[in-house]
Amino acid sequence: MDLIIKNGHIVDPSQGIDFIGCVHIKNGLIIRIEKAVSAVMPEITPPEITKVIDASGLYIFPGLFDMHTHLREPGFEYKETIKSGTRAAVRGGFTSVCCMPNTKPVNDNETVTEFIVKKSLSEGFCNVFPIGAITKRQEGSELAEMGMMKDAGCVAFSDDGRPVGDSLLMRRALEYSKVFSSPIISHAEDLSLSNDGVMNEGYLSTTLGLRGIPAASEVIAIKRDIELAALTGGRLHIAHVSTAGGVRAIREAKRDGIAVTAETCPHYFHLTEAEAVGYNTAAKVNPPLRTIKDVEAVRQGLIDGTIDVIATDHAPHHRDDKICEFDGAAFGISGLETAFSLSFALVKEGVLPLNELIEKMTIRPSQILKLNKGTLKDGADADIVIVDLNKDFIIDPEQFVSKGKNTPFGGRRLSGLPVMTLCKGMVKYHFNNSIIMDGI
Amino acid sequence: MEKDLLDIKSAATADIELILNTASSFKDVLSRDIKKVPTLRGKTAVNLFFEPSTRTKTSFELAEKRLSTDVVNFVVPTSSVAKGETLYDTIKTIESYGIDFIIIRHQCSGVPHFISRISNASVINAGDGIDEHPTQALLDAFTIKEQKGTIAGLKIAIIGDISHSRVAKSNIYCLKKLGAVIRLIAPHTLIPPGIENDVADIYHDVESGIAGMDVIMTLRIQQERQSGGFFSSTDEYFKFWGLTLKRLQKASPDVIVMHPGPMNRGVEIASEVADSRHSVINAQVTNGLAVRMAVLYLLDSARPRK
Known part of the structure; x- marks a missing residue:
């Protein structure tokens, strides 16, 4: 399965990346990052089986x-x-x-x-x-x-x-x-x-x-x-x-x-x-x-x-x-x-x-820990988080999915919300279906 | 007044004064032949003691009975709580009996505050951990006022284990609010961190510390502090910090000596001092009753009616 996350602001300190671009994923691995404003459908697979996540206005970090x-x-x-x-x-x-x-x-x-x-x-x-x-x-x-x-x-x-x-x-x-x-x-x-x-x-x-x-x-x-x-x-x-x-x-x-x-x-x-x-x-x-x-x-x-x-x-x-x-x-x-x-x-x-x-x-x-994680380098597992840095919210411990609701931060207003988390190219979390995904 | 008496540090000075003045009236009651009044008839108090206590529990129980309150004693040995019910459930159970007062003593600081958050009854702190013992401070203030006429401007020394004494802490807050000038006297190991923010006048030498004092409060020295390394032996403690008649001569001629009890004669206080004309230790016990009656009475009027 192929996946493209397009038009997000990519920040990957492991390779000094800090630009708007696209992340290309194949078989759960990152195959390419390109600095581009719009995702041109890649040559590698027929377009009809490529899924596209539109990260416009959002940030893309290594998970x-x-x-x-x-x-x-x-x-x-x-x-x-x-x-x-x-x-x-x-x-x-x-x-x-x-x-x-x-x-x-x-x-x-x-x-x-x-x-x-x-x-x-x-x-x-x-x-x-x-x-x-x-x-x-x-x-x-x-x-x-x-x-x-x-x-x-x-x-x-x-x-x-x-x-x-x-x-x-x-x-x-x-x-x-x-x-x-x-x-x-x-x-x-x-x-x-x-x-x-x-x-x-x-x-x-x-x-x-x-x-x-x-x-x-x-x-x-x-x-x-x-x-x-x-x-x-x-x-x-x-x-x-x-x-x-x-x-x-x-x-x-x-x-x-x-x-x-x-x-x-x-x-x-x-x-x-x-x-x-x-x-x-x-x-x-x-x-x-x-x-x-x-x-x-x-x-x-x-x-x-x-x-x-x-x-x-x-x-x-x-x-x-x-x-x-x-x-x-x-x-x-x-x-x-x-x-x-x-x-x-x-x-x-x-x-x-x-x-x-x-x-x-x-x-x-x-x-x-000498692991090949925390990076968007070619060949790495596609562990990625997409974050809305402008999204304001208030911490509500009762909304935690952790069994532990114990926090002294309840009620605090913060910004910067993870809206989608992918592990090995699979979407494992998606906030309120807030991101447009074509082909999925 | 609030519905609870959790600590002195957050109590209003006006409320402290109101309690002391009210206690005077109840002291009159206690001098009568018939010592019981119907003030709190139909009300129920639970004395919930998680720590062994004879004096404070007896004092509260008598105060409650003198006010015609129904009294339930709930003495909880620590061990059975450790293996069983949570404090939350204990309180909710007691609350379900429909009671008006919870008098709580607990080895953990902050337990009265915790109970206050989960209970509608009036909560009275009868000593929590190394936090506070508010009614002791109130009865001490009452006693000083009774003996000296006023508290403002008096020079008061507290000698002993300040670090682990809830009595010392409540007294510091209470007497400061009432305008006394406080001095602490103890070895460095028994002075709690940061206390200089509350009392800057700290002495480690008892002889010079006592000089000119109007009131001396001695604190109970607990044996387990020796194994904790806070001092080396009770003998050495007595030699360096014990209140003896000789040392007492350095104080003001009409100094009064106080002790919250139970005393260790020959450790923190010499037997001769405890029985001297300066000692007001027994008056403290009598006044404890009057002050606790006043607290019960005033909190009852402050509690919202159902």
Whole structure:
């Protein structure tokens, strides 16, 4: 089947494309991009079986790539499933998601990895790349079978949510993973310093009487892991950077030539700890929302390239996990369906140019994980998102297709709406049938 | 007045003063031979205590009974909640009995605020986590006013575990609103982050901190803070921060000494101080009853009628 997406404004940072043109797709692969104002029917197939999507006035990006998602399956299907989570992904413009291993059972062996891969192929709306656990059962005592998980489809390793406390074991993980050239993704947190905290430590946590997690809890862990990366030459990726100190540490490490990359999430460049006022459990997330200084530092990190990637840390929860006392509420924000628009706000505010934003949401994470994704290059899978950057809308969590409606962004007015998402050339999401499609 | 008493930090000064003035009238009632009035006859209060408490629960229960309120005690051991019902369902169940007051004590901060959002009853915070204990602050203010005539301009020191004390926090907010000059005295480990935004006058040395004070509030030191690394031993705590008669001499000659109870004699307060003429600790208990009666009475009039 052939497909042409015509007259859209194509932005593909992987090949420096930023012009109005057409994307030609054949058998689920991108075969050509041409700079043209109108699509001349290509010679390659008879016109009557070519389908045309008119993207006039719209933008065409490589499908977004989220390297930090929680799909909750197996084990927590009441919070999210591979099906509902990937459906949320394509609604948010994502065509690839990497799912964290803190499932039940933990994805710490090839059997669980294979289950996720198979289930994703049969039920998923987009590509799913599992991330395996660093340690067995994420218990931080013994390395998990990284090699076998890699063969089964894992693209990185992380004990997300339960960081490896033992420095020696983290050293071994960074060393051992080198042979598989898979990055170790660090959920950087010194748990002893966090001390069962539930929000950022400071005057506000004192005022609310909630236990605080100091910024130092993240900064210490980032610095430790950077030192271990320097010691081992292993590939380190820092997840969800939330602190000014963390950004500074990563910036210095990069200057020193240490192999470290980093991501942040929309809530860390938009929100502060003040969201927790009134014991608002929707704003309970780990790492916690910090101060305005941290928000500014994270933005600066995005600008100067210290932070490579914008990820979602999509952490869907059942309503019962959030309708309760703040201490007892689950950590996490459902992020897949708001991430693009929230990130596009940075472009509207003049913080980032559009092509840099798209780079951080497409080719950068794909490069870090050594995948041929996040690009519209000839021969790549036709994973594409078409976005209406002028479309204004108000975030309504009840409209989420994710099972997790937990977001502190409800009611916020944003612009930049993904209107069509294609995975391997197939339309997986189409907003309100808003695009004219001939021949389909 | 609002229908709930959730915290002092958001309470209006006028409301605090109204509660204190109303409490004076109820204190008169308590000095009579017949101590019961029919003010809240036909109303129902649930004392919902998720944390062990003898004093506060007894005080609320007596206050309710003195006002002729029907009283239900709902004491929930933490363990059974952990394995069973959600807080939401507990509240909805209680609400279905058609009750007027929920008096809530909970180990998690913000639970009274949560209940207030899901319940039409008047919610009274009887202590939530390390957040607030508003009725304690009100009874402390009442006691100070009773002893000193006025609160404005008084020099008041709070000594002890400020970090984990809901009593300290409610008192700071309450006494500041009433015009007192507050000083905190504690080791650095027991001073919560950012508190200097509320009270800039912080001492770590008890002897110099006490000098010239009109009122000294001591706070209960909990054993588990020792294992948490906040101080090394109760002996050492007493040696450096305990309120002794010798130290008390540095304070104003007519200083009053307060304690929210239960006391650890020989830890935060010397036995001689607790029993000295400066101590108003027992008056605090009596006044607690009057203040809680006032709170119940005023909240009942503030609650929208069905």
